[in-house]
Amino acid sequence: MRKLLLLALVVLVGFAFIGRLYYLQVYDSASYNPLNDSAVRKVFTYPKRGYVYDRNGELLVANQPSYDVMVIPREVEEFDISEFCALLKITEEQYHKTLDRARAYSPRLPYVFLSNLSKEDYAFLQEKMRKYDGFYIQKRSIRTYRKTIGANVLGDIGEVNQAIINKDPYYSKGDLIGKQGVEKTYEKILRGTKGIKFIQKDRFNRDLGPFKNGEHDTIAKPGKDITITIDSKLQEYGELLMTNKRGGIIAIEPSSGEILAMVSGPTYNPNLLVGRERSKNFNKLYNDSLAQPLFDRGLQAMYPPGSPFKTINALIGLQEGVVTPQDKFRCNLGFNYGNRKMGCHVHRSPADMNLGIYESCNAYFANVYLKIMNKYDSPAKSMDVWSNHVKSFGLGNYLGNDLSVGQPGKIPTANTYNRAHGEGRWYPTFTLSNAIGQGEVLATPIQLANMAAAIGNRGYYYTPHIIKEIQDDTIPSKYTTPNYTSIDEKYFEPVVQGMFDVYNKGTADMVQIPGIEICGKTGTAENFAIIDSVKTQLTDHSIFVAFAPKDNPKIAIAVFIENGYFGSRFAGKMASLMIEKYLKNEITRTDLENFVLRYSLEHEYKKPFSGEPFGINRETILDPISDEEFEALQRKKRRIDSK
Amino acid sequence: MIRENQRRFGFDWLTIIIYVLLVGFGYINIMSASHNGEITNYFDMSQPYGKQLIFMGLSIVLIILTLSVEAKFYERFASIIYIVAILSLLGLFVFGKDVNGARSWYGIGSMTIQPSEFAKFATALAVAKYISDIQTNLKTIKDQLKVAAIIILPALLILLQNDAGSTLVYASFFFVFYREGLQQVYIIIGFSLVVLAVLALKFGLTATGLIAALIIFGLFFFRRKKRASILQPILILIVSLVFAFGVKLFYNNVLKPHQQNRISLWLRLEKDPAKLERMKKAEAYNLIQSEEAIGAGGFWGKGFMEGTRTTGKFVPEQHTDYIFSTVGEEWGFLGSASVVVLFTLLIIRILYLSEQQKSQFSRVYGYGLASILFVHFTINVGMVMGLIPTVGIPLPFFSYGGSGLWAFTILLFIFIKLDSNKINEW
Numbered sequence A: 001m002r003k004l005l006l007l008a009l010v011v012l013v014g015f016a017f018i019g020r021l022y023y024l025q026v027y028d029s030a031s032y033n034p035l036n037d038s039a040v041r042k043v044f045t046y047p048k049r050g051y052v053y054d055r056n057g058e059l060l061v062a063n064q065p066s067y068d069v070m071v072i073p074r075e076v077e078e079f080d081i082s083e084f085c086a087l088l089k090i091t092e093e094q095y096h097k098t099l100d101r102a103r104a105y106s107p108r109l110p111y112v113f114l115s116n117l118s119k120e121d122y123a124f125l126q127e128k129m130r131k132y133d134g135f136y137i138q139k140r141s142i143r144t145y146r147k148t149i150g151a152n153v154l155g156d157i158g159e160v161n162q163a164i165i166n167k168d169p170y171y172s173k174g175d176l177i178g179k180q181g182v183e184k185t186y187e188k189i190l191r192g193t194k195g196i197k198f199i200q201k202d203r204f205n206r207d208l209g210p211f212k213n214g215e216h217d218t219i220a221k222p223g224k225d226i227t228i229t230i231d232s233k234l235q236e237y238g239e240l241l242m243t244n245k246r247g248g249i250i251a252i253e254p255s256s257g258e259i260l261a262m263v264s265g266p267t268y269n270p271n272l273l274v275g276r277e278r279s280k281n282f283n284k285l286y287n288d289s290l291a292q293p294l295f296d297r298g299l300q301a302m303y304p305p306g307s308p309f310k311t312i313n314a315l316i317g318l319q320e321g322v323v324t325p326q327d328k329f330r331c332n333l334g335f336n337y338g339n340r341k342m343g344c345h346v347h348r349s350p351a352d353m354n355l356g357i358y359e360s361c362n363a364y365f366a367n368v369y370l371k372i373m374n375k376y377d378s379p380a381k382s383m384d385v386w387s388n389h390v391k392s393f394g395l396g397n398y399l400g401n402d403l404s405v406g407q408p409g410k411i412p413t414a415n416t417y418n419r420a421h422g423e424g425r426w427y428p429t430f431t432l433s434n435a436i437g438q439g440e441v442l443a444t445p446i447q448l449a450n451m452a453a454a455i456g457n458r459g460y461y462y463t464p465h466i467i468k469e470i471q472d473d474t475i476p477s478k479y480t481t482p483n484y485t486s487i488d489e490k491y492f493e494p495v496v497q498g499m500f501d502v503y504n505k506g507t508a509d510m511v512q513i514p515g516i517e518i519c520g521k522t523g524t525a526e527n528f529a530i531i532d533s534v535k536t537q538l539t540d541h542s543i544f545v546a547f548a549p550k551d552n553p554k555i556a557i558a559v560f561i562e563n564g565y566f567g568s569r570f571a572g573k574m575a576s577l578m579i580e581k582y583l584k585n586e587i588t589r590t591d592l593e594n595f596v597l598r599y600s601l602e603h604e605y606k607k608p609f610s611g612e613p614f615g616i617n618r619e620t621i622l623d624p625i626s627d628e629e630f631e632a633l634q635r636k637k638r639r640i641d642s643k
Numbered sequence B: 001m002i003r004e005n006q007r008r009f010g011f012d013w014l015t016i017i018i019y020v021l022l023v024g025f026g027y028i029n030i031m032s033a034s035h036n037g038e039i040t041n042y043f044d045m046s047q048p049y050g051k052q053l054i055f056m057g058l059s060i061v062l063i064i065l066t067l068s069v070e071a072k073f074y075e076r077f078a079s080i081i082y083i084v085a086i087l088s089l090l091g092l093f094v095f096g097k098d099v100n101g102a103r104s105w106y107g108i109g110s111m112t113i114q115p116s117e118f119a120k121f122a123t124a125l126a127v128a129k130y131i132s133d134i135q136t137n138l139k140t141i142k143d144q145l146k147v148a149a150i151i152i153l154p155a156l157l158i159l160l161q162n163d164a165g166s167t168l169v170y171a172s173f174f175f176v177f178y179r180e181g182l183q184q185v186y187i188i189i190g191f192s193l194v195v196l197a198v199l200a201l202k203f204g205l206t207a208t209g210l211i212a213a214l215i216i217f218g219l220f221f222f223r224r225k226k227r228a229s230i231l232q233p234i235l236i237l238i239v240s241l242v243f244a245f246g247v248k249l250f251y252n253n254v255l256k257p258h259q260q261n262r263i264s265l266w267l268r269l270e271k272d273p274a275k276l277e278r279m280k281k282a283e284a285y286n287l288i289q290s291e292e293a294i295g296a297g298g299f300w301g302k303g304f305m306e307g308t309r310t311t312g313k314f315v316p317e318q319h320t321d322y323i324f325s326t327v328g329e330e331w332g333f334l335g336s337a338s339v340v341v342l343f344t345l346l347i348i349r350i351l352y353l354s355e356q357q358k359s360q361f362s363r364v365y366g367y368g369l370a371s372i373l374f375v376h377f378t379i380n381v382g383m384v385m386g387l388i389p390t391v392g393i394p395l396p397f398f399s400y401g402g403s404g405l406w407a408f409t410i411l412l413f414i415f416i417k418l419d420s421n422k423i424n425e426w
């Protein structure tokens, strides 16, 4: 027994030590990576971020140098804090708060103490900084927007957040990353690859020289330039037209799916989100819950599309063989079913397909829709057939484009109604509002523009996209492969003709452009707001969908103006102007242009918040802006033209 | 027999092989821990790796000397060697040189000699000599006091020179005394006191009192003998409480702040984050760096001279007391576990050989050797891995330093000589 005590202890300690070693070295340790080694200093070299050009080669986004004040907390020695703060124009409270945050991040690693000094500040501070141990100035490259347009298209870059750092080891604290728009979707291409130099440190944080003779070092690979499909002139013109209005304009080249313009109103100057003021300005934009400038109405606003959707029903009717272009239906100021009525306006009756489209006759489309719904044994089967046809136009789901935001819209299926009413317990008349693009149908402006492109192409579309060229690379093949609709080419002609006659003799005859054969369709969307917990109707949204020219269209467009009232009142005019601007690069219908520029809808947007009763639609009035403001817009317009 | 064949010249070659492996591997790690970039001259006398090579060379001379002396010499001259060692410790007060606040060195030219290292084998010899005396009976209080005096004298002198770590090593002789007949109750008392001290510091006096009372009375009623007095457990409890109070008092008033902090870190007593942060830069700095270095090694290690923490000298004193962290970073779990196994094997081998000795002197000496190695190894490696509070003592055969290497070499080889002599006596 006496012999065994020490022996037992020796064995015990041996096992305990091996257990502890196992814990420290095997169980509790990740595989070695010099990136995570705090004994090795990482010095990053940031490559040039790729430039962004528009489709005509105009430079939209470039870089400018920026200077950050960096801090390594544990190297900070005592000095006159008040003097230092005065130099940086910050309060002492901010100083301590930021330093604490830096310390919490890591006492050894550099932390952005103050970002984006101006060039003047940099020149002034550079010399003085040596006095303050632990602080130094680091040069970085930030964005500069050559034209103050397309904030929603181009997006911006900002400091990467912790969630992304945790997910993607490429990024480290203080790195810049695309936050919105093209900067976000093409981040990997634009950013390039940063270079890393590994330097062996000692415990006093002094450099001892390259780590392993630099065998882990990498050199920075510059980001690639990209060309986007936007026509910056058209974009700028669209943004001008959108002044004092809220809404979206999407213009697409039907033969390629390239997005020519992508306007969202209200917009903002993209340079607001550059540099030191970025987070302040971003929060301001983000918190504007009334105008919602960060909400891209061209991509994210989902509404019942209204009349433009009728064209799809006409096409489905033809494809399913339930109607011919010559079949006529009676319209008695609407369509009666059961004891209910779907109203219509005064026009010739009965209506064939052509008249039905250009007069936008609700009764005509109610009949066509019911014929489709009654074709198959059950309403459910017919509904699914109909739904699949509609979806083949890119409606009811994400388009799969390369834009940083989007909405799927909504196209009902038999299931939608099974869930609402019970299987076999609903009838086609329950779903009649689908006939005129109301009810369960929801679409975004970009989906409508794409739909117009598909009609203009007589049966196919290219997935709308913003990328045109990538330096030394090709764009993804999904943007160059056509998507075919489920409607045969031969059925398109009567519908196209109907849309053409919308301009000739229909609801859009006042917005004709001499010399251009435009096909279009007006629309309105009813909308509501909750005011003092009462659902209150507001003035309709003005919608317009068009493509031109009629044959081999060069542009397809959807315009959506919040509370703009009937389709041709604002949206139709703006669509015509955009088409003319793009195809002719001049404006002959200056009367339309003056109307759009002159009248603001701001008074309309104030109504729900006024606290007073207000009129809508018929009772709304046109509210002109002041002459000075109008002059300013005219000057802006001339500047666009002169370029 | 087989053993005879293995024992050329009568030496235990297994022990010698382990010794060579440890010293050699130690030297490799000292190179890693002390080089600056590249080693151009292995004999650079301004660098630890260069000096260590000289120390190793001199060790060979010492081994030859130690082995060529008659085995009887050590037993016969044990007392004289002990007296010389004590005198050299005393001499420090007059001729000693201050290094880092400890007056433990003699300076001879550029060399320094640390007599406390050599006092270890001198004390081991003296203890062996005294216990192996026919007249000594460790069960008597008188002899217990005498043998205690043999170890307390050098321990006290070393403590007075501000080398608390080395003082602690002398406690290792308790294992020897126990082996040679010291009553079990001492071990129980010793163990209880350590537990009491830890409890008192970690949970305070009230909780300690409650726990102690529970155990003491529990044992009393459980193992109740006829007519045992209730006074006995009450007395034990009072003594325990007085001791616990004394520990608190000692911790608060006698220990220096840095010693308090080391214990506080070990027992995780400090809750104030600001103070903890400050400790991380002071008392805990070495420990954190050394744990990180060991952890960074992973399973395979980063390889010879490839450790970034070692190259960057993140662990202060890495080539001396913290040499094991170099092993951890550069040789990984594989290398450091091997070192643990080597030490364990070495100590077990010495214990085994000791039990084979016919002469009690050899056996006691061997046991002393094993105990000293065990305590050194446990405290050093335990400290470097954060298992026990920071106590600055070297890792035998491994750490940089002439006095340490030589003293341990002599300590070990005296035993190898004694052991080889056993055959001759047959």
Ligand SMILES: [Zn+2]
Pocket: A331, A332, A333, A334, A344, A345, A347, A360, A361, A362, A363, A364
């Ligand atoms: Zn009608």
